[in-house]
Amino acid sequence: MIYTVTLNPAVDYVIEVPHFKEGSVNRTSREWKYPGGKGINVSRVLQRMGAESRALGFVGGFTGGYIESTLSKESITSSFIQVEGDTRINIKISGDTESEINGASPEISAENIKELEDQLSGLTSEDSVVLAGSVPASLPKTIYKEMIHLLKEKNITCYLDTSGEALKEALKAGPDFVKPNHHELAELYNAEVETMEQAVHYGSRLREDFGVNHVVISMAGEGALYLHDGGQLIAKVPPRKPLNSVGAGDSLVAGFIYEHQKQSTPEDIISFAVATGSATAFSETFCTKEQVEELLGQMECTRL
Ligand SMILES: Nc1ncnc2c1ncn2[C@@H]1O[C@H](COP(=O)(O)OP(=O)(O)O)[C@@H](O)[C@H]1O
Numbered sequence: 560m561i562y563t564v565t566l567n568p569a570v571d572y573v574i575e576v577p578h579f580k581e582g583s584v585n586r587t588s589r590e591w592k593y594p595g596g597k598g599i600n601v602s603r604v605l606q607r608m609g610a611e612s613r614a615l616g617f618v619g620g621f622t623g624g625y626i627e628s629t630l631s632k633e634s635i636t637s638s639f640i641q642v643e644g645d646t647r648i649n650i651k652i653s654g655d656t657e658s659e660i661n662g663a664s665p666e667i668s669a670e671n672i673k674e675l676e677d678q679l680s681g682l683t684s685e686d687s688v689v690l691a692g693s694v695p696a697s698l699p700k701t702i703y704k705e706m707i708h709l710l711k712e713k714n715i716t717c718y719l720d721t722s723g724e725a726l727k728e729a730l731k732a733g734p735d736f737v738k739p740n741h742h743e744l745a746e747l748y749n750a751e752v753e754t755m756e757q758a759v760h761y762g763s764r765l766r767e768d769f770g771v772n773h774v775v776i777s778m779a780g781e782g783a784l785y786l787h788d789g790g791q792l793i794a795k796v797p798p799r800k801p802l803n804s805v806g807a808g809d810s811l812v813a814g815f816i817y818e819h820q821k822q823s824t825p826e827d828i829i830s831f832a833v834a835t836g837s838a839t840a841f842s843e844t845f846c847t848k849e850q851v852e853e854l855l856g857q858m859e860c861t862r863l
Pocket residue numbers: 740741777778779780781782783796799800801804806807808809811832833834835836837838840
């Protein structure tokens with residue numbers, strides 16, 4: 560079974576505000592609300608691909624209730640731990656440019672963490688775990704590192720997607736997969752990563768420095784770079800105007816896991832992953848399997 564862990568879920572409130580003006584009364588022309596947070600998005604996209612997963616993490620209040628009931632309506636199983644405060648609301652403004660305001664997490668208690676550790680300690684080497692998203696302020700930035708150490712002791716495959724200090728720490732535990740976007744990679748090495756050449760350079764350093772088998776550097780409209788034992792691949796789709804790129808990175812992660820678990824070739828894995836990310840970027844909300852399959856036919860995959 561694939562388990563996704565979202566320590567900091569959110570209700571995503573995505574609003575279209577043409578010509579958004581700071582300091583004025585603005586009105587939305589269209590809006591969407593859906594359950595969010597990186598692991599939850601991975602579970603939702605896996606479900607669209609026809610793959611089962613179980614969503615874990617912390618939820619609370621009316622927003623937490625909305626997330627649980629929406630996942631249940633979508634037939635996604637979850638075992639969330641209830642916390643005292645309300646799950647955050649993240650606002651995504653799509654106007655002439657895209658802006659995001661991500662809320663703060665409710666407090667997570669020591670008992671809450673113990674419950675999650677108990678859930679993870681019941682997993683076996685047949686399972687895999689996706690650790691994704693930011694770490695709530697009340698938890699140590701080393702939490703993913705500690706979880707990966709525990710999971711690796713049992714030979715459980717760990718997929719990681721986080722940023723900043725939590726990423727830096729978690730890498731020390733040697734996850735099997737990591738997907739920074741090029742900004743996150745730049746922050747990790749305190750360097751500029753804007754071109755594919757720079758991504759190859761720092762992505763290769765990441766593999767060597769932390770011994771991660773599967774490194775994907777996502778480059779938004781430029782697709783993604785996949786660095787693995789067998790070589791280096793770049794996959795991208797022909798340029799098109801994105802409609803809403805919220806969740807595109809998480810969709811890429813879901814597409815990667817879906818194809819990786821089928822033990823497909825590296826070319827097929829990264830092509831499917833990028834097609835999934837881009838299909839979400841070209842949709843108003845999240846991609847469907849049909850949209851992914853359509854984009855797969857247009858994919859350009861190059862070996863370096
Ligand atoms: N403008 C775009 N055009 C086509 N695909 C996109 C676009 N933006 C994002 N994507 C797809 O989503 C993936 C992840 O996007 P990216 O912005 O790099 O990550 P994140 O959402 O994590 O910041 C890209 O590798 C690509 O497949």
